[in-house]
Amino acid sequence: MIVKILGSAAAEAVPALWCECATCRVARKNGGKDIRRRTSYLIDDDSMVDFGPDAFCQMIDFRIDLSRIKRILFTHSHSDHLNPVDMQWRQQGFSVVSSNIKIFGNNLVMEKIETLTKESFATMMIEPRRIRAGSKIVDDDIEIYPLEAAHCLKTKDEQALNYVIGRNSRYILIANDTGWWPEKSWRRIRNFKLNAAVIECTSGINPLYINGRKGHLGANASVEFRSKLRELGALTAETPVYVNHFSHNGKVLHKDLCKFFKPHGIHVAYDGLTITV
Ligand SMILES: [Zn+2]
Ligand SMILES: [Zn+2]
Ligand SMILES: [Zn+2]
Incomplete structure (x- = not known):
């Protein structure tokens, strides 16, 4: 499985x-x-x-053929992860689109797509799949295991999701917008032997937030998160681990992040990075 980082910033982008x-x-x-x-x-x-919101420039910059995309998994409905407006251009009359796309996400993701586009899923050739943490989804040859994050603290009605994604018996954890996981997610991750993991580091190395765990992680908490995954047997000392999803408020210049994470053996993600799982 090849995973490409198309974006590595939090909501405001870097530079904001x-x-x-x-x-x-x-x-x-x-x-x-x-x-x-x-x-x-x-x-x-x-x-x-x-x-x-950067889907258009990601498509151009990384030469992505969106007509080949069969499914999008949404972590949650925050505007840096979901831009429903660009979904509506899938309608006949606006674009020539030949096949449906499956959208996996929580209820709020689905609601936001419907209300902000004011269009039906059928019109946009979208097959919605409402999912919750704790389930296992198999779609063609891809396995999807949503895990509950501790992220949407202000809007408690939303369950933000992190994902273990598997293909050909290789598994990657994608955990951005996590906060410090609830116990049930730690319990569940014990069942996996991951081949790679991406952990968020939104609050970066700013001394004010470096230990942050509420809603997002600071760099020290990202390292602890990795340690806990190792303790639980989900990662070995050799499993490659990446940090991603950085806010400019976290003083996140690439070279400074690399300096911080190098002694921990953690890689710092950047736009365009390819991970072979
Ligand atoms: Zn985010
Ligand atoms: Zn978020
Ligand atoms: Zn700034």
Whole structure:
């Protein structure tokens, strides 16, 4: 399985559109790995995790053929992960679209797509699949295991999801917008021998947030998260681990993040990075 990081930023992107902070100023100047689009992943050219406001430039920059995408798994409904407006251009009359796409996500994801586009799923050639944590979904040759995150703390009505995704007996954990997991997710992850893991690090290395665990993780908490996955047997010392989903407020210049994570043997994700699972 090949997983491509299409975006590695949190909600405001890096540099944030309007921001004058030191990180954003330097990121604008540096370009390259300091430019971070909103978080999204491509899996083997036929599946995606999240579809946010940077989908158009991700499609162009990474030469993605969206007509080959059979399914999108949504982590949650926040606007950096779900941009329903671009879904509505799937309608006949706006685009020539020859096959349906399956959308996996929680109830709020489905509601948001319907209310913001004001269109039916059928019109947009979307097959909605409402899912909850704890289930196992097999779709063609792909296995999907949604896990409950501790992320939507203000809107308690939403269950944000992290995913173990499997294909050909190889498994990756994609855990962005996690917060520190509830016990049931730690219990469930014990059943997996992961071949790779992506852990969020939204709050980065800013000393104010570096230990943060509520709703998002700071860098120290990302390292602890990795340790706990190892303790539970889901990862070995050799399993590659990546951090992703960075906010400019976390002082997240690529070279500074690499300096922090190198001693821990954790890789820092960047836009365009390819992970072979
Ligand atoms: Zn996010
Ligand atoms: Zn900034
Ligand atoms: Zn979020």
